[in-house]
Amino acid sequence: MFRRAWPFLLVAVLALQACGTPEHTKIAATSAGTPECPDTGFDCDLQDRFAQVETYIATRPGTVGIVVRDRETGAVWRNAHATDLVWTASTIKLVMVVDLLKRDRDSTITLTGEDHDLIARMLHTSDDIAADELWTRYSGDDHTTFNKAFPSYGMTSLAPQEGYTDTFPYWGFQKCTTDDLDRLMTHVLADMDKNDSTPVLEAMRTVGEEQQWGVWGAGPAAHPGNKDGWSEEDTGWVMNTVGFVGPDERYTLAIMNDLHRQGGYQEGRDTDTEIARLLFNGRF
Template sequence: MSAFRRSAAVATAVVATFALHMPTTSAQAPALDPALVTRATAADAYAKTRPGTTGIVVFDRQTGAIWQNGNANRLVWAESTEKLEMVASLLLRNESGAITLSASDRDLMHRMLNVSDDDAADALWKRYGGASFARDLGRFGMTASKFRDAQPYWGWMRTTAADLDRLMNAALAQLNPADRAYLVREMRSVGAVQQWGVWGAGPAAQPGNKDGWSPDNPDGSWLDNSVGFVGPNERFTVAITGDTATVKNGDQVGRETATHVASILFQGYFR
């Protein structure tokens, strides 16, 4: 965990949050709402009928209950979901006084979150040092995530649905109220290019998401990943990863799978 100046009370809360978010088989562990478990099981069954491999995680921020499918810890290329970690890291550094975000920085952050602008990510990666973002993975509970190269680059990182969900949950838990509201607002108003994946939960679920996609992975695979939240007060965090390697029209297939998974999970759940 990076050495930002945080109060003992906040640090304790963060540790408790991570403890709740770690997968467990204990009989004492909080149970997800049975109705949502039924939906999650149906979503996983649907995903298994689709080409490729899909990882799914749903975490209840109110109770600490978690549900994940058998591919939740499968490593995939993170693609632009890493931009969410970059933004959360920069906001926390700014809060601690380690850096002072400029108007230019904030414009680049907006472009990354809204339309997943790669040039904006490149600029911030170079400006604030890519290695610093790599060091901050642990701060967000991204214990399995790793960069391909010794000199890390945001576009070449492997992650899991479980890590992405911990990232989303940790960002919501650690940011101060103003920055948390900013992140939520940005993710709930993404551009059309990112209105898929968790977005498929539907308007009543008040979704927010950051998506990642690309065909240019070293193994030639298409990846379509989506991480975000749904519900009043961002009640649930959700991560969906999709690997459609060698699948014809893999990008379209992956996005359809991720969007329909979110729809099965949450369409009609919030009333």
């Protein structure tokens, strides 16, 4: 926001007020014309929103890892729990889709029409039966084919967990970090073949009602897309969401919410959705 020259004291007052105003394009001015907020690659409004999110999650059950990326400036904000290993729940289905489409494009497998229907079901309603079928068909005799490929899509901390099922590794029992999901979303947007990423992004923008939370909380003006994951594990409920918002998918958001038996499905869903609302609602 630009202002005409005023007496020094009035400028100082207005500058302090400006950094708290909701317009995301403003930069608070001082008499020297320098920004009031630190130069982090994020504008004053978003920096203020990050602070609001930190205050909010301190009141919520469990621990929450958050990563926000501005793909235009390259700036990244992450909180203290972004490196915690958390059950992936169904967010891993997104990287399964990425790998299947890559292998099909490289002609190492040939996806059938039925396979594409199963992929669509994983993205739209987070269908577990579809994920089971695709894992059985394409994880190889030792079930490791997917896991060997996942680090190349950014999931470098992904760790399959033993002792929960006869099949190991298995898509439903793995842990990763919020940083992993951030790197995965960046890969989808920046590195996938556009002929593959375009339908994936459209599917993420049009998910079923059961997935319209988390990143969805940014609001319709942000044109969000997301892949959510939720499950009740031996440590309690985990409620995760990863996706994108804004023109040209400028911002990505990843949240992993481990409730540690301090809350349930609804508390976790509400937390994730409110984080996205605080970060992005009203910016677009």
